[in-house]
Every structure is written in structure tokens, then in C-alpha cells.
Amino acid sequence: QSVLTQPPSVSGAPGQRVTISCTGSSSNIGAGYDVHWYQQLPGTAPKLLIYGNSNRPSGVPDRFSGSKSGTSASLAITGLQAEDEADYYCQSYDSSLSAFYVFGTGTKVTVL
Amino acid sequence: QVQLQESGPGLVKPSETLSLTCTVSGYSISSGYYWGWIRQPPGKGLEWIGSIYHSGSTYYNPSLKSRVTISVDTSKNQFSLKLSSVTAADTAVYYCARVVGAFDIWGQGTMVTVSS
Numbered sequence: 415q416s417v418l419t420q421p422p423s424v425s426g427a428p429g430q431r432v433t434i435s436c437t438g439s440s441s442n443i444g445a446g447y448d449v450h451w452y453q454q455l456p457g458t459a460p461k462l463l464i465y466g467n468s469n470r471p472s473g474v475p476d477r478f479s480g481s482k483s484g485t486s487a488s489l490a491i492t493g494l495q496a497e498d499e500a501d502y503y504c505q506s507y508d509s510s511l512s513a514f515y516v517f518g519t520g521t522k523v524t525v526l
Numbered sequence: 527q528v529q530l531q532e533s534g535p536g537l538v539k540p541s542e543t544l545s546l547t548c549t550v551s552g553y554s555i556s557s558g559y560y561w562g563w564i565r566q567p568p569g570k571g572l573e574w575i576g577s578i579y580h581s582g583s584t585y586y587n588p589s590l591k592s593r594v595t596i597s598v599d600t601s602k603n604q605f606s607l608k609l610s611s612v613t614a615a616d617t618a619v620y621y622c623a624r625v626v627g628a629f630d631i632w633g634q635g636t637m638v639t640v641s642s
Contacts, residue, residue, distance in 0.1 A: 459632040459634050461632070520571045520572070
């Protein structure tokens with residue numbers, strides 16, 4: 415039922431750069447609503463990674479960066495580390511009848 | 527620092543009502559912000575259930591709205607979730623979180639299984 419689409423998986427070697435896309439529509443990302451990103455390590459609760467499209471909460475390494483353009487957003491991880499292996503979710507607000515807060519389908523990042 | 531902790535039964539029978547409470551520490555709910563519930567079925571993604579303001583105003587996911595009630599008890603610094611007429615499809619880890627546009631602080635989550 416997710417209205418935000420992410421690739422199921424991405425992978426990269428340590429030190430590489432990977433990006434995760436989050437594709438929405440004119441009722442959510444395209445309407446100008448902020449996109450937020452979460453990291454979920456195995457067996458733990460999601461953790462806010464990026465808020466307001468490109469802002470990092472205190473304590474989040476600057477290896478993580480976010481951007482938004484049109485109806486899509488992206489999360490980039492540079493200098494990939496083994497500890498970055500996790501599930502990542504985007505989230506935004508939707509003004510249609512689907513839901514107020516919507517999450518992406520989720521992306522599993524694997525460090526090779 | 528602000529912490530959230532979910533509590534409630536881990537097993538609920540089909541057709542009954544799921545009830546969970548989120549206790550907030552380190553911050554007074556009465557001071558502001560919305561507070562929300564999110565769930566995650568095993569092996570699946572995240573789904574927003576609904577949110578509440580300290581005044582009691584609520585808004586729910588339309589797909590669950592007919593079965594969901596979220597309430598707040600500012601005297602106990604808690605907010606609660608009730609989901610009626612549950613089925614196996616409601617089996618999930620249920621999280622409570624503070625809403626600041628993003629969900630910035632999360633509880634550890636509690637697993638609820640719907641089974642007879």
C-alpha cells in the first residue's frame with residue numbers, strides 16, 4: 415500500500431558510495447512536503463537519519479546526505495561501512511486519501 | 527533525554543481489541559508535539575496508524591480509521607492505542623513515536639501476535 419517507491423536492495427563495497435531513491439507523486443513529495451529518512455538496524459526500532467530533505471540530527475555522520483527534486487528524493491551514503499548494513503525507509507506527508515504520513519517500501523543495504 | 531516505552535499484551539485473540547500504551551519520560555506530553563503509532567508486520571515495511579496531540583485531537587490512517595482509537599492521558603504522560611476486531615493481518619511490531627513532522631524519537635517496539 416506504500417505510495418513511496420524504493421528499490422528493494424542496493425549493495426556496495428566498503429568505502430563506496432551508494433544511493434537510494436524514493437519516488438512519490440504530486441500528492442506527496444511533488445507537492446513540496448518534506449522527506450525524511452530512517453535507518454533500521456536488524457531487530458531494532460527505526461532511527462531518524464535525515465529530516466527535512468537534507469538535515470542530519472545530531473550524532474548522524476556526515477557520510478549520510480539527502481536531497482529532493484520534483485517527485486523524488488534520494489539518500490546517499492558515502493564511504494560505506496559495514497555498520498551501515500540495514501534497512502532504510504523514506505517518509506513524507508500525503509495530501510490524498512491514502513494516509514497523512516506515508517513510508518517508502520524500504521531498501522536493504524548490503525555491504526559486500 | 528526523551529524516551530518512549532510501549533507496553534501491553536503480546537497475544538490477542540482474533541476479533542478482540544488490541545490495546546497498547548506508550549509511556550513518555552523526559553518530556554511532558556502537555557508541552558506540545560503530536561505523538562503517533564506505527565506498526566511493522568514481520569518482514570515487511572512501516573505503516574503509520576495514527577497520531578494525537580496533547581489536547582486530544584487525532585488523525586488516523588484512513589485504511590484503519592474505522593477500527594482505531596488513540597487517546598492521551600497527560601496526568602500519566604501516556605498515550606494509548608486501541609485497535610478493534612483484529613485479525614492475523616494485524617500481527618506486527620507496534621512502535622510509538624514523537625512526531626515533529628518526522629518521527630524523531632521511537633520506542634523500542636512491542637510485538638503483538640493475533641492468534642487463538
